[in-house]
Each structure stands twice: as C-alpha cells, then as structure tokens.
Amino acid sequence: MITFEKITEEYIDVIVEITNSNQNYNLMENGSPTRTKEELFKEYFQSTNQSETYFIKLDDTYIGLIDFLILNPRDGFPWLGLLMIHGDYQGYGFGTNAFVLFEEQIKNQENIHALRLGVLIDNYQAKEFWKSHGFSYVENKTNTDGIEVEVYEKVYTKID
Numbered sequence: 001m002i003t004f005e006k007i008t009e010e011y012i013d014v015i016v017e018i019t020n021s022n023q024n025y026n027l028m029e030n031g032s033p034t035r036t037k038e039e040l041f042k043e044y045f046q047s048t049n050q051s052e053t054y055f056i057k058l059d060d061t062y063i064g065l066i067d068f069l070i071l072n073p074r075d076g077f078p079w080l081g082l083l084m085i086h087g088d089y090q091g092y093g094f095g096t097n098a099f100v101l102f103e104e105q106i107k108n109q110e111n112i113h114a115l116r117l118g119v120l121i122d123n124y125q126a127k128e129f130w131k132s133h134g135f136s137y138v139e140n141k142t143n144t145d146g147i148e149v150e151v152y153e154k155v156y157t158k159i160d
Contacts, residue, residue: 001058001059002056002057002058002094002097002098002101003056003057003101004054004055004056004057004066004098004101004102005054005055005057005062006052006053006054006055007044007053007054007055007065009041009045011055011062012037012040012041012044012045013037014055014062015040015044015065016035016036016037016040017086018062018063018064018065018084018086019034019035019040019065019084020033020034020035021086021087021088022084022086022087023087025084025120025123028120028122028123029120029147049069049144050069050073051067051068051069051079051081052067052068052069052070053065053066053067053082054066054067056083056085056094056098058089058094062086063085063086063089063094064083064084064085064086064089064094064095064098065082065083065084066080066082066083066084066098066102067080067081067082067083068080068081068102068106069081070106070109072116075116077114077115077116077153078106078112078114078115078116079115079116079117079118080102080115080116080117081117081118083095083098083099083102085098095129096133099133103115107156112156113155113156114153114154114155114156115153115154115156116138116151116152116153117130117135117151117152118141118143118149118150118151118152119149119150119152120147120149121140121148121149121150127150127152130152131152133154134154135152135153135154136152136153136154137150137151137152138151138152138153139151
C-alpha cells in the first residue's frame with residue numbers, strides 16, 4: 001500500500017539515495033548525475049520555499065518523494081513540484097499509484113479546481129506520464145531556479 005510520510009532531517013540519507021537513483025533527471029535539472037547531501041539538505045530543510053515534501057512509502061519502504069505547494073503566490077494555483085520514484089522501483093506503477101493517492105487528497109480540499117506542474121523541456125518521459133494522467137500543456141515558463149519548463153495543468157470539475 002502506498003502512503004505518504006513527511007520528510008525529516010534524520011532521513012536525509014534516504015532523500016540522497018532516492019534522488020541519486022535518478023541520474024538522468026539530475027543531469028537535466030542540475031547538470032550533474034548526482035546531488036550531494038549538503039545540496040539536498042539545503043534544498044529541503046533550509047530553503048525559504050513554502051512547499052511540502054513527503055516520502056512515498058510502499059508499506060515500510062521509502063520508494064520516492066513528492067513535493068507540492070498548495071497555493072503558488074505567483075499564479076494562485078496549487079503546484080506539484082516533484083514526483084520522483086527511486087530508480088529500482090520504476091516501471092511497476094508506483095508513480096501512478098502515488099499520484100492517484102495525492103490527487104484524491106488534494107481534490108477534497110476547498111477551492112482546488114486545478115493542479116499545475118512544470119516539466120523540464122527535455123524530459124519526454126515525464127511529459128507522456130503527465131499527459132496520460134489528464135494534464136494538458138499550458139505554456140512555457142521559467143521556474144524559480146531560472147530553468148525553462150513546460151507548464152501542464154489538470155482541471156477538476158466540481159459537482160455541486
């Protein structure tokens with residue numbers, strides 16, 4: 001069963017392991033196949049970023065990370081910042097299962113009518129994944145790190 005658990009500093013080595021199992025993504029995002037413990041600690045625990053990050057767990061095993069911002073002050077939308085599955089667990093549907101669980105939780109919140117995310121320009125696999133889950137291309141934007149991304153959005157219809 002997939003569950004979420006808020007990340008804590010004591011599990012920084014797990015964050016490093018999950019992140020560094022995704023070397024192609026790291027190359028696209030940071031220009032290096034791996035990230036240091038110091039870089040990731042700063043990103044997740046010393047940033048002024050208002051997002052929330054959780055481990056994705058399969059029973060008692062940490063298999064991924066999910067990061068989201070419930071309300072982006074730049075555009076007023078909730079944003080999914082990251083959904084990353086450990087390389088050893090990719091290809092088994094865990095990313096889909098994690099997204100479905102996340103989506104169930106976020107859609108139940110008041111005033112959530114859409115969800116946005118940014119995909120690195122060269123991340124064709126991610127684009128196909130998100131399109132298969134109902135996301136549509138909106139526009140290109142530069143993210144807070146100065147990287148150009150394609151913005152995708154999924155609109156939720158509320159039944160009153």
